[in-house]
Amino acid sequence: MNRELHKERLATTDEKGKRIFLFPEEVKGKFRNLRTLISWFLIPLFLGLPWINIDGKQSILLNILKREFTFFGTTFYGHDTPLLFFVLIIIVFFIGGVTAIFGRVWCGWACPQTVFIDAVYRKIEEMIEGNARKRKELAKAPWGPVKFFKRFLKWTIFIAISIHLAHSFLGYFIPIRDLFLVTTSPPWENPNAFIFMMIASAVMLFNFAWFREQFCIIACPYGRFQSVMMDKNSLVIGYDYKRGEPRRGQVKRKEDEGDCINCFKCVRVCPTGIDIRRGTQLECIACTACIDACDEIMDKTNRPRGLIRYTSEEIIAKKQWVFFRPRPLLYFSILIIALLLFINILNNQTDLSVVYVHGRGIPEQVIKDQNGNEIIVHHFNAEMSWRPQTSTAADFKIFPEWVEKAQIISAKRPFILKHGKNTIGFFIRFFSKQIPKKHFIFPLDIANENNKILNHQEIKIVLP
Numbered sequence: 510m511n512r513e514l515h516k517e518r519l520a521t522t523d524e525k526g527k528r529i530f531l532f533p534e535e536v537k538g539k540f541r542n543l544r545t546l547i548s549w550f551l552i553p554l555f556l557g558l559p560w561i562n563i564d565g566k567q568s569i570l571l572n573i574l575k576r577e578f579t580f581f582g583t584t585f586y587g588h589d590t591p592l593l594f595f596v597l598i599i600i601v602f603f604i605g606g607v608t609a610i611f612g613r614v615w616c617g618w619a620c621p622q623t624v625f626i627d628a629v630y631r632k633i634e635e636m637i638e639g640n641a642r643k644r645k646e647l648a649k650a651p652w653g654p655v656k657f658f659k660r661f662l663k664w665t666i667f668i669a670i671s672i673h674l675a676h677s678f679l680g681y682f683i684p685i686r687d688l689f690l691v692t693t694s695p696p697w698e699n700p701n702a703f704i705f706m707m708i709a710s711a712v713m714l715f716n717f718a719w720f721r722e723q724f725c726i727i728a729c730p731y732g733r734f735q736s737v738m739m740d741k742n743s744l745v746i747g748y749d750y751k752r753g754e755p756r757r758g759q760v761k762r763k764e765d766e767g768d769c770i771n772c773f774k775c776v777r778v779c780p781t782g783i784d785i786r787r788g789t790q791l792e793c794i795a796c797t798a799c800i801d802a803c804d805e806i807m808d809k810t811n812r813p814r815g816l817i818r819y820t821s822e823e824i825i826a827k828k829q830w831v832f833f834r835p836r837p838l839l840y841f842s843i844l845i846i847a848l849l850l851f852i853n854i855l856n857n858q859t860d861l862s863v864v865y866v867h868g869r870g871i872p873e874q875v876i877k878d879q880n881g882n883e884i885i886v887h888h889f890n891a892e893m894s895w896r897p898q899t900s901t902a903a904d905f906k907i908f909p910e911w912v913e914k915a916q917i918i919s920a921k922r923p924f925i926l927k928h929g930k931n932t933i934g935f936f937i938r939f940f941s942k943q944i945p946k947k948h949f950i951f952p953l954d955i956a957n958e959n960n961k962i963l964n965h966q967e968i969k970i971v972l973p
Contacts, residue, residue: 512773512776513784514776514782514783514784514787519726519782519792520776520781520782520783520784520792521722521723521726521781521782528723529782530648531721531722531780531781531782532641532642532644532645532648533631533641533777533778533779533780533782533798534640534641534642534774534777534778534802535635535640535641535778536778536798536801536802536805537801537805538800538801538802538804538805539801540797540798540800540801541797541798541801544617544618544627544796544797545628547618547619548624548627548628549628551619551621551624552624552625552628552629555621555624555677556674556677558681559677559680559681559685560680560685563581563582564582565898566579566582566584567579567684567685568580568581568582569581569681570681570682570684571681571682572682572683572684573682575930576930577929577930578593578596580596583855584894584896584929586862586892586894586929586930587892589862589894591854592851592854592855595847595850595851595854596851598843598847599844599847599848599851602840602841602843602844602847603844604731604738605738605840606837606840606841606844608735608738608739608743609738609739609740609743609836609837609840610743610744610832610837611743611744612735612739612743612744612745612746612795613732613735613745613793613794613795614744614795615731616725616729616731616732616735616794616795616796617746617794617795617796617797618795618796620794622716622717622724622725622729623725623780623794623796625674625717626717626721626780627780627796629670629717630667630670630717630718630721633663633666633667633670634663637659637662637663637666638659638663641777647659664718667714667717667718668710668714670717671710671711671713671714671717671718672706672710672713674710674713674717675706675709675710675712675713676688676692676706678709678713679706679709692706721780722780722781722782722792725781725792725794726781726791726792732791732794733791736791738836738840739789740834740836741821741822741823741826742821742822742823742830742831742832742834743821744819744820744821745789745793745795745819745820745821745822746785746793746795746796746797746799746800746817746818746819747785747788747789747817747818747819747820747821747822747824747825748769748775748785748786748788748816748817749815749816749817749818749820749825750786750825751825752767752768752816753767753768753769753786753816754767754769755767756769756770756771756786757769757770757771758771759771768807768812768813768816769786769816770806770810772806774799774802774803774805774806775799775802775803775817777802778798778799778801778802779796779798779799780794780796780798781793781794785799785817788822789822797819799817800817800818800819803816803817804817858896859963859964860895860896860897860963861893861894861895861896861926861955861963861964862893862894862964863891863892863893863955863964863966864891864892864893865889865890865891865892865953865966865968866889866890866892867887867888867889867890868888868889868890868934870888871888872887872888872889873885873886873887873888874886874888875941882940882941882942883940883941883942884938884939884940884941885938885939885940885941886918886936886937886938887936887937887938887970888934888935888936889934889935889936889937889968890932890933890934890935891905891931891932891933891934891935891955892930892931892932893926893930893931893932893933893955893964894929894930894931895926895927895928895929895931896928897928898928899928900925900926900927900928901925901926901957901958902923902924902925902926902957902958903923903924903925903926903955903956903957903958903963904922904923904924904955904956904958905917905919905922905935905953905954905955906953906954906955906956906960906962907952907953907954908952908953908954911951911952914939914940915937915938915939915951916937916938916939917935917936917937917938918935918936918937918938919933919934919935919936920934921933921934922935923958926963937951937968937970948969948970948971949969949970950967950968950969950970951967951968951969951970952965952966952967952968953965953966953967953968
């Protein structure tokens with residue numbers, strides 16, 4: 510029986526491009542045990558993190574509709590663009606640095622896709638349908654009472670778990686306690702939320718129960734650009750071809766054979782169906798299953814472990830590993846600079862940050878009073894984020910030299926600054942003859958009820 514994988518197509522597709530479903534075998538070993546322990550830690554963390562409050566705020570909340578992003582007690586708003594930019598830069602270059610050194614370690618050890626499929630969905634399959642051989646036989650078997658019962662039971666449990674995961678996942682984007690109240694109420698009271706939740710649950714079910722490794726191979730963006738971040742010194746799951754080749758059955762004399770006995774155990778346990786002996790591949794998620802499988806075979810054949818191991822192309826080829834090299838140093842240098850700038854901006858932040866934006870439609874108008882004098886009216890919105898938990902009364906204040914020239918008109922004066930995002934619309938009104946230039950700087954303060962200046966900015970105004 511020829512068990513070699515096709516050289517030009519994925520292991521999960523046949524000659525017509527139709528999907529081949531994988532039934533990876535269970536494996537035992539030190540890496541399997543360690544990954545199980547980490548999964549037991551990560552699953553409660555993923556599900557429970559939205560329920561943890563820090564300083565009265567949800568630990569992680571990415572409220573896209575309100576443009577509020579909370580990370581461990583600190584909230585950023587939509588107009589905190591520089592801060593959000595630095596957060597993105599920090600995440601990207603941290604991932605880049607870790608990938609450059611340790612390869613695709615996130616995918617195999619901590620990615621929710623891998624954790625939930627490996628530790629939850631596949632475990633349920635094994636309990637209901639049996640090991641890989643039995644699951645494969647069941648898939649090929651005609652429909653009957655036994656197959657129907659096992660599939661019905663499996664998919665019923667999958668649906669229940671997917672609904673729970675969808676709710677937990679959306680808790681990162683919608684306040685989890687509000688979401689809990691909505692989901693415990695009848696569906697007809699919140700039809701839009703109910704429909705959205707069912708769609709999210711269906712997506713979870715589709716991904717974890719059916720699509721599985723195809724997401725890692727086809728859809729995952731990190732899987733696509735991680736190869737750009739790696740070099741020959743990046744640690745990967747690698748096959749020592751110098752020690753393993755030629756494999757058993759490839760040469761006539763047994764003494765000429767390498768340590769690889771060509772058992773295909775590494776292929777049978779791979780969740781993406783690749784043959785790691787062909788070198789580093791895009792589909793490898795670094796789950797270490799092939800390491801444990803190969804070590805088990807090496808033990809049985811009285812050969813040293815490590816034919817497949819954590820290594821790098823450079824270590825296998827030249828028996829050396831260079832840790833300090835340009836790529837990771839560049840990533841971590843940019844990461845440190847971004848962190849320092851981010852911390853500096855946070856330390857220099859005031860309690861009140863304000864962004865003035867022109868009002869919608871026509872932001873400025875020219876009108877005339879009863880005496881025929883031209884009056885220019887500019888419409889602005891003040892988008893403010895007030896960080897202290899307590900509310901305070903505040904008002905717009907004009908610099909003394911502008912008091913006679915301009916007037917602030919707003920329906921909300923004074924206004925109450927509440928914790929979080931505040932938006933106040935107002936108009937700046939002045940006589941055109943008082944302004945000799947076509948553009949000028951207008952100084953504007955926001956002060957509390959004790960006349961303490963909370964924010965000072967200069968607005969540029971261009972006359973029509």
